Amino acid sequence: MKPSIVLDARDLEPPEPMVRTMEALDKLATSEKLLVLLPREPYPLYRALELNGFTWKTKRRADGTVEVLIQHQAP
Amino acid sequence: MQALLSFDQAPPLAAPLRFFLTAPLFAILAALLLLWSGPELFASRWTGAALALTHLITVGFMLQVMLGAMLQILPVVAGANISRPQLLATLVHAAVATGALLLASGFLSYQPLLFELAALLIGSGVALFIVGAGHALYGVPSTNATIRGLKLSLIGLTVTVCLGVLLAVALDGSLALPLMQLTSIHLGWGFVGWSVVLLAAVAFVVVPMFQMTPAYPEWFAGRFSWTLLALLFLWSVADSAGWQWSSPWLAAAAVLAIAAFAALTLQLQSRSKRARFDATQHYWRVAMLSTLAACSLWLAASSWPPGRAQRVASAVRRPGAVRRLHVGNDRHALQDRAFSGLVTPAESRPRARASSEHEQGHRRAPAQPADARTLRRPGAAAGSRALA
Numbered sequence: 001m002k003p004s005i006v007l008d009a010r011d012l013e014p015p016e017p018m019v020r021t022m023e024a025l026d027k028l029a030t031s032e033k034l035l036v037l038l039p040r041e042p043y044p045l046y047r048a049l050e051l052n053g054f055t056w057k058t059k060r061r062a063d064g065t066v067e068v069l070i071q072h073q074a075p
Numbered sequence: 076m077q078a079l080l081s082f083d084q085a086p087p088l089a090a091p092l093r094f095f096l097t098a099p100l101f102a103i104l105a106a107l108l109l110l111w112s113g114p115e116l117f118a119s120r121w122t123g124a125a126l127a128l129t130h131l132i133t134v135g136f137m138l139q140v141m142l143g144a145m146l147q148i149l150p151v152v153a154g155a156n157i158s159r160p161q162l163l164a165t166l167v168h169a170a171v172a173t174g175a176l177l178l179a180s181g182f183l184s185y186q187p188l189l190f191e192l193a194a195l196l197i198g199s200g201v202a203l204f205i206v207g208a209g210h211a212l213y214g215v216p217s218t219n220a221t222i223r224g225l226k227l228s229l230i231g232l233t234v235t236v237c238l239g240v241l242l243a244v245a246l247d248g249s250l251a252l253p254l255m256q257l258t259s260i261h262l263g264w265g266f267v268g269w270s271v272v273l274l275a276a277v278a279f280v281v282v283p284m285f286q287m288t289p290a291y292p293e294w295f296a297g298r299f300s301w302t303l304l305a306l307l308f309l310w311s312v313a314d315s316a317g318w319q320w321s322s323p324w325l326a327a328a329a330v331l332a333i334a335a336f337a338a339l340t341l342q343l344q345s346r347s348k349r350a351r352f353d354a355t356q357h358y359w360r361v362a363m364l365s366t367l368a369a370c371s372l373w374l375a376a377s378s379w380p381p382g383r384a385q386r387v388a389s390a391v392r393r394p395g396a397v398r399r400l401h402v403g404n405d406r407h408a409l410q411d412r413a414f415s416g417l418v419t420p421a422e423s424r425p426r427a428r429a430s431s432e433h434e435q436g437h438r439r440a441p442a443q444p445a446d447a448r449t450l451r452r453p454g455a456a457a458g459s460r461a462l463a
Contacts, residue, residue, distance in 0.1 A: 011348070013285075013287055014284055014285065039283065039284075039290065040152075040219070040280065040284070041154070041218065041219070043150065043151060043152065043153070043154035044085075044150075046154070060218070064290060064293065
């Protein structure tokens, strides 16, 4: 399924990727999906997603980019 | 959206902080030891004061900072959560800090009991840390060079501490071991197998992340830690087996690999997207330039012809300066004398007398027994002590 919002945070300085992901999640509707592109695996983000009722899938591209596809947990 | 952030899996601040608070005290102790000892400390790398200084810096300062930082970084960069981090930090910190003090006291006083207690405390403290960190990393897939490097650095730490414990209990001469050779291997694993591998693993993530540089090339980052540990292992085997044709080449290959890491880091820094360097970038640059300087000095010293080195040493020997530079052919004789000092304090105190003994010893150095590979037996040590 195609993501509704794409956030390319690969060239952002910390903590911008985390801050912008949080802002995007704030606005994410229950039917929407957010795709975050990062240069590395965001371990601290996973715990935040888990505690706040989101599910995610992580994929790695050949160029090293990490794709995290996030959506609200099914009720 | 602060509410979404969670730090419940991060270790409590008190866990790493205790290491960072006491580490500088050991650096201050090292400085005080330098002031107290004076230039005599640098007479050779084998004097008790030089060994105490080395361990105040490496165990007291560096190891503590590295263990504390690793507690923090494991959950963030590897998703490896240590169970009961507060308890682990308390026990490891108490054991390593006390052990470092006892070890330095041991080198300064030559009391075997101090060495044994230091070995027990540092050995058990580090073992506990390795079990805790190893358990957290177990099952975490090595999906990048940082996670692989963190795991491999624990192997480096294990070998370093095992050799250190062995050396500490063998120093009284009860075990007939080639102590100087083992010391070099202990130093190699501590410096390269633990410190460089851990530093590089951290660099692979923090240099691009905080300094806004391109990533380390995969062909380099993916192979660096493995290559370095493999070279170190082969060098240790070659050195122990006495393969004199291969051991220097393996050591040189490891040094060149480290120099390549430093050069690559500097090159990446030059491509930073930041308009101006911040403080950490300056620290990294100075550190990498120092690494390159250290590697160059090592390579120069290793390829320097011994005869020429001796002439240079005579030329720089003058009153008021650090009086003796023991290099080249003198080395084994010197090591034999200095290491026997570990069981016979006569050479290092009182200072005036020690100085004159050193001078005499130096003049007659070529006639000294060249077998520096085995520490003197307890009987011989007792004899020397009686003379002192």
